[in-house]
Amino acid sequence: MKAIVARAPGGPEVLALADVPAPVPGPGEILIDVVAAGINRADVQQRRGFYPPPAGATDILGLEVSGRIAGFGPDVTRPFSVGEKVVALLSGGGYAQQVAVPAGQVLRLPDGVDVVTAASLPEVAATVYSNLFMTAQLQAGETVLVHGGTGGIGVMAVQLAKAAGARVIATAGSDEKAAMLTGFLGADAAINYRSQDFVELVKEHTDGRGANVILDVVGAKYLAQNLSALALYGRLVVIGLQGGTTAELDLGVLLAKRAAVIGTTLRARPTEEKSIIMDGVRSNVWPLVASGAVKTIVDKTFPLAQAAAAHAYFDSGSHVGKVLLTL
Incomplete structure (x- = not known):
């Protein structure tokens, strides 16, 4: 063949x-x-x-x-x-x-x-369902931050999280893609990560609380920022390593937030x-x-x-x- x-x-x-x-x-x-x-x-x-x-x-x-x-x-x-x-x-x-x-x-x-x-x-549905719902236990009313919101994983994650009653914030690499996230895909807010600080804007959109769940395809490059953007009892689920494999983890921040960092592959x-x-x-x-x-x-x-x-x-x-x- x-x-x-x-x-x-x-x-x-x-x-x-x-x-x-x-x-x-x-x-x-x-x-x-x-x-x-x-x-x-x-x-x-x-x-x-x-x-x-x-x-x-x-x-x-x-x-x-x-x-x-x-x-x-x-x-x-x-x-x-x-x-x-x-x-x-x-x-x-x-x-x-x-x-x-x-x-x-x-x-x-x-x-x-x-x-x-x-x-x-099949791959994106299985990845998103297993990570957002089986692993992170995303609930209606919670806020989820989806990195790479216009990629295959991101498009599915934004839509499934909205369908489950979550508040969705997503990142994208251009203003045009960000507009698509809030328009066609229905995200509550979108962030151009090339020109905006996603930590600052996540906190702004959540009255300072942060995101309950973060679905991350970047990895090491975003670790410190993701921890800063997490809410109390937040769950950071790392499913990709586009930004590298090794970073320093501030355990003080993790403990203070009673948060979890979870790494998974499918x-x-x-x-x-x-x-x-x-x-x-x-x-x-x-x-x-x-x-x-x-x-x-x-x-x-x-x-x-x-x-x-x-x-x-x-x-x-x-x-x-x-x-x-x-x-």
């Missing part, structure tokens, strides 16, 4: 279309003919050589796909049938014509979403945990997508063979929402 491989760590130019062996579904796995695959920051980090796949996972990039069921391995108990349109959360392998994935990580499409657009959903979790998360997505996120309360935002699509161009566009930071590869 055809798949995109990274010939060496580096920029988008290292990505190339190649012939690789087709996957064979193992026990409890479903074989999917891929229609579209989402591009995520983790793919970029893997391409650069900074985020190797978990033990036993393919080194082909791609953490989410949409497609049609092509077959089953032994012992698949979930009620799927060949030809059904589905999405899947992966540990890797999405930039390919076929992928084999544990059945617990496969969901039917939400109502009203076409099979290409659906590829924009990709390396056991299949059982991912299945629980995907069950939560099906029950709690899919109805919001089907009703239109949560919008699916695809910025641009590229054919699979143009994965290098797609990554170059993704790296530019121009996109709002998701960038997809299509087959």
